Amino acid sequence: MLRDIQDEIIRIKKEKDICILAHSYQAREILEVADFSGDSFQLSVMAQKAPQKNVIMCGVRFMAETVKVLSPQKTVYLANPIAGCPMAEQMDKEMISMVKEQYPDYTVVAYINTTTDLKTVCDVCVTSSSAVKIVTNIENDKILFIPDSNLGRYVAEQVPEKTFKILQGGCPIHASVTANEAVKAKEIHPDALLLVHPECLPEVVRHADFVGSTSEIMKFAKSSDNKEFIIGTEVSIAEHLQYECPDKRFFFLSQKLMCQNMKSTTLIDVYDCVLGRGGEEIIIDEQTRLKAKKCIDEMIRLG
Ligand code: 13P
Ligand code: SF4
Numbered sequence: 001m002l003r004d005i006q007d008e009i010i011r012i013k014k015e016k017d018i019c020i021l022a023h024s025y026q027a028r029e030i031l032e033v034a035d036f037s038g039d040s041f042q043l044s045v046m047a048q049k050a051p052q053k054n055v056i057m058c059g060v061r062f063m064a065e066t067v068k069v070l071s072p073q074k075t076v077y078l079a080n081p082i083a084g085c086p087m088a089e090q091m092d093k094e095m096i097s098m099v100k101e102q103y104p105d106y107t108v109v110a111y112i113n114t115t116t117d118l119k120t121v122c123d124v125c126v127t128s129s130s131a132v133k134i135v136t137n138i139e140n141d142k143i144l145f146i147p148d149s150n151l152g153r154y155v156a157e158q159v160p161e162k163t164f165k166i167l168q169g170g171c172p173i174h175a176s177v178t179a180n181e182a183v184k185a186k187e188i189h190p191d192a193l194l195l196v197h198p199e200c201l202p203e204v205v206r207h208a209d210f211v212g213s214t215s216e217i218m219k220f221a222k223s224s225d226n227k228e229f230i231i232g233t234e235v236s237i238a239e240h241l242q243y244e245c246p247d248k249r250f251f252f253l254s255q256k257l258m259c260q261n262m263k264s265t266t267l268i269d270v271y272d273c274v275l276g277r278g279g280e281e282i283i284i285d286e287q288t289r290l291k292a293k294k295c296i297d298e299m300i301r302l303g
Contacts, residue, residue: 012274021053023059025234025262039215042126060085065116068282077183077279080265090169106144129213130303132158137302154198174199176256182207196232
């Protein structure tokens with residue numbers, strides 16, 4: 001049954017010239033029908049490279065918006081319209097415009113988990129895998145970092161030569177993990193390496209053996225000689241790794257690391273979307289798109 005639906009999706013997407021992009025937090029059955037899966041940075045790059053006329057994003061809204069900003073000639077759908085990212089909604093354009101007046105000589109660095117509207121008043125985007133490199137490469141040494149304060153503090157530690165103003169926002173899922181949970185997990189699994197996403201609190205990151213984006217965590221775990229890992233990011237990453245590396249063992253850092261927004265997209269949503277009876281087409285006005293594009297183009301140039 002599942003296989004039949006997957007086969008149909010694959011047949012229809014070819015027939016209708018559709019590219020399916022999936023964030024790595026999506027369920028396995030969705031990754032299997034995707035043309036490409038990866039972290040936020042890789043998805044942005046693929047958004048431009050994909051030759052198809054139509055794109056379906058299996059992820060959250062800001063990811064679909066990023067595809068549309070970069071490829072306006074493509075018809076872009078968000079597979080499930082309710083999939084938003086709470087962090088992306090935490091700050092708006094008006095708020096950041098006011099903050100910029102206070103810090104006019106700072107470069108505004110926005111995590112890609114922001115709305116297109118907010119990106120129009122920012123200078124450059126970053127993702128978790130590209131943030132350190134991009135901030136290092138920015139000519140200015142004064143950085144105003146929004147909205148993820150945990151990622152901001154992590155980057156500030158890695159780039160100590162720059163001055164940071166960090167606004168208070170972040171991912172409610174990753175930020176819910178406590179240092180105590182990290183200590184306990186290491187006690188229970190003493191042979192396991194702790195791999196943590198920089199959206200986690202600094203006191204959790206401090207216990208990590210490796211810090212990286214979704215894809216970097218997966219790459220590290222696959223290539224490491226170690227046999228056991230505690231995964232400090234969304235639970236699906238531990239599940240995908242367990243499937244791909246049956247000779248290794250993967251443990252969740254916390255059961256709280258489950259993003260309901262990422263999990264809201266189902267294979268049936270993807271099926272309905274390829275059939276043209278589901279999903280939401282992403283529409284962005286041209287003036288907003290062009291302003292937001294500068295910020296994303298800068299990310300690709302500096303990353
Ligand atoms: P990355 O895909 O950049 O690791 O980001 C994780 C995340 O929370 C995406 O919403
Ligand atoms: Fe947003 Fe966090 Fe979910 Fe990623 S894991 S989509 S940052 S709420």
